[in-house]
Amino acid sequence: xxxxxxxxxxxxxxxxxxxxxxxxxxxxxxxxxxxxxxxxxxxxxxxxxxxxxxxxxxxxxxxxxxxxxxxxxxxxxxxxxxxxxxxxxxxxx
Numbered sequence: 001x002x003x004x005x006x007x008x009x010x011x012x013x014x015x016x017x018x019x020x021x022x023x024x025x026x027x028x029x030x031x032x033x034x035x036x037x038x039x040x041x042x043x044x045x046x047x048x049x050x051x052x053x054x055x056x057x058x059x060x061x062x063x064x065x066x067x068x069x070x071x072x073x074x075x076x077x078x079x080x081x082x083x084x085x086x087x088x089x090x091x092x093x
Contacts, residue, residue, distance in 0.1 A: 001073040008049040015043035017077040060090040
């Protein structure tokens with residue numbers, strides 16, 4: 001998938017999902033009983049529509065697991081979602 005060729009409309013964004021950590025930095029395995037616990041809920045914005053003004057390309061975002069479309073290409077998960085599913089920008093570091 002060549003992201004540069006994709007142009008989302010309105011407030012749709014394309015996010016490259018970041019795999020969830022299952023261990024803490026000290027090596028403790030984190031268990032979860034949530035239905036969608038294995039699905040990613042954080043990723044990097046690769047493309048955005050013109051109405052997604054509050055986001056920038058390369059922002060790391062937290063989002064709900066309700067997405068419009070999910071594409072897996074070469075082992076990477078690309079998620080299409082509207083801005084209503086993005087909870088906020090995650091500041092790293």
